Amino acid sequence: MPITSLVSDRLRPFGSTIFAEMTALANKHGAVNLSQGFPDFDGPAAMLEAMGRAAAMGANQYAPMTGLPDLRRGVALWFARMGGFEVDPDAWVTVTCGCTEAIAATMLGLLNPGDGLVVFEPCYDSYQATASMAGARLLPVTLSPGEDGRWTYEPADLQAAFAASPKAILLNTPHNPTGKVFSHEELTEIARLCVEHNVIAITDEVYDHLVYRGEHRRLAGYPGMAERTITLGSIGKLFSATGWKVGWAVAPPTLTMCVRSAHQFLTFCANTPAQAAAAHALLEHMDSTEFLRENLRTNRDLLCDALERAGLEVYRPEAGYFVMCDHSAVSTGLGLDGDVTFSKHLVEAVGVAAIPPGSFYVDRSRGARFVRFAFCKKRGTIEAAIERLSILSRATHALRR
Numbered sequence: 001m002p003i004t005s006l007v008s009d010r011l012r013p014f015g016s017t018i019f020a021e022m023t024a025l026a027n028k029h030g031a032v033n034l035s036q037g038f039p040d041f042d043g044p045a046a047m048l049e050a051m052g053r054a055a056a057m058g059a060n061q062y063a064p065m066t067g068l069p070d071l072r073r074g075v076a077l078w079f080a081r082m083g084g085f086e087v088d089p090d091a092w093v094t095v096t097c098g099c100t101e102a103i104a105a106t107m108l109g110l111l112n113p114g115d116g117l118v119v120f121e122p123c124y125d126s127y128q129a130t131a132s133m134a135g136a137r138l139l140p141v142t143l144s145p146g147e148d149g150r151w152t153y154e155p156a157d158l159q160a161a162f163a164a165s166p167k168a169i170l171l172n173t174p175h176n177p178t179g180k181v182f183s184h185e186e187l188t189e190i191a192r193l194c195v196e197h198n199v200i201a202i203t204d205e206v207y208d209h210l211v212y213r214g215e216h217r218r219l220a221g222y223p224g225m226a227e228r229t230i231t232l233g234s235i236g237k238l239f240s241a242t243g244w245k246v247g248w249a250v251a252p253p254t255l256t257m258c259v260r261s262a263h264q265f266l267t268f269c270a271n272t273p274a275q276a277a278a279a280h281a282l283l284e285h286m287d288s289t290e291f292l293r294e295n296l297r298t299n300r301d302l303l304c305d306a307l308e309r310a311g312l313e314v315y316r317p318e319a320g321y322f323v324m325c326d327h328s329a330v331s332t333g334l335g336l337d338g339d340v341t342f343s344k345h346l347v348e349a350v351g352v353a354a355i356p357p358g359s360f361y362v363d364r365s366r367g368a369r370f371v372r373f374a375f376c377k378k379r380g381t382i383e384a385a386i387e388r389l390s391i392l393s394r395a396t397h398a399l400r401r
Contacts (some may be wrong), residue, residue, distance in 0.1 A: 026353035043239035051277035066097025074282030099234035099247035109262035116166030121359030173206040179317020191222035
C-alpha cells in the first residue's frame with residue numbers, strides 16, 4: 001500500500017499555510033506582495049548595529065531559558081507603559097521565539113485535551129493549529145462588519161461560548177486580520193465573564209503600538225484580570241524585525257509556570273544576539289514606534305482609497321498591518337467565486353497579492369466574501385500596488401457601464 005500522508009491527525013487538516021502559498025504565487029507572477037504581514041524595510045539602525053555588536057562580543061550561545069535579563073526588564077517596562085502595570089521581570093516575563101511560539105507554549109502548557117478555548121474569528125491561522133496540537137475544543141465567536149464598518153460580535157454569542165465551560169479565551173487586540181481595537185465596554189464585559197466563569201485570558205497584543213483610531217487597553221489591567229491573564233507580544237511587530245523571532249509572555253507566576261513548562265522543551269531559548277539587540281531597542285529607542293505608526297497610517301489611507309476606487313467595500317482598520325475588504329460586488333461582476341478564486345485573479349490578472357481569509361475561520365465559508373491586504377510596506381511598494389490596482393478599477397468601471 002503506498003504511503004499517502006504521515007502527517008498527524010491533529011495537523012493534517014491545516015496543510016501548508018496560506019501565507020506561504022500566496023507568497024509563492026506572488027513570486028511566480030511578479031506581483032506586488034501585499035499578502036504576508038512582514039515589512040519590506042528594516043527597523044532602527046541602532047538596533048541592527050546592537051545585534052552585530054552582541055554577536056561580535058560573544059553573545060552566541062544559549063541565553064537563559066527565560067530570556068536575557070535586560071530584555072525581560074525592557075519587556076516589563078513596555079508592558080507597563082502600554083496600559084499595564086509594574087511587574088517583576090524575573091517572575092512575570094518569559095522570552096520566546098516570536099509571539100507564535102509564545103502562543104504555542106501557552107496552549108501546550110495551559111490546556112488539556114478537551115479543554116474549551118474561546119476565540120474570535122477571523123483569527124491568525126496558528127491559533128487553530130496550536131489549539132489542535134493541545135487537543136483543545138474551539139468555541140468560535142464570529143466578528144462581522146457593521147453598517148459603520150466596525151467589526152463587532154453578538155454579545156449573546158460570547159455569552160454562549162462562556163456557558164460552554166471554557167478553560168481559556170484567546171483575545172487578539174488590536175485584531176488581526178480586521179484591525180479592530182476592542183473597546184473599553186467590550187473588554188469590561190470580557191473581563192466580567194472571565195471572572196464569573198473562572199476563565200484564563202490569553203491576549204495577543206503584538207499590534208499594541210499601531211493604533212490609528214481609538215485606544216489600546218490591556219485586558220490584564222481590568223478588575224480581577226491581573227492574576228488570570230497571559231499577555232503576549234513581539235519585537236517583530238514593534239521594531240519591524242519579524243525575522244528575528246523574539247517574542248514574550250507576561251503573566252503572574254502561576255501562569256508563567258505554564259508557559260515555561262512548554263517553552264523549555266519547544267525551543268528552550270530565543271536567538272541570543274537578537275535578544276540583546278531587542279533589549280537595546282526597548283530600553284533606548286521607543287521613540288521609533290511613533291514614526292512607524294504615522295508612516296503606516298498614511299499607507300493605510302492611500303491603500304484604502306485605492307481599494308475603494310477599485311470597487312471593493314473597504315473596512316478601514318483601527319490598528320495593525322491589514323485591511324479587510326468585501327470583494328463580492330467586483331468578483332460577482334467578473335464571474336469569480338470565493339476568496340481563493342478572487343485572490344488568485346488579483347495575482348494573475350492585476351499583479352497584486354492578497355490573502356484569502358477563509359483559513360482564518362473555523363468554517364471557511366464565512367470568509368468567502370472577504371480579502372485581506374497588508375500595508376506594512378515601503379511607500380514605494382504601496383504606490384506600485386496602487387498603480388496596478390488601477391487595472392481592477394478600470395475593469396470595475398467597465399462592468400458598471
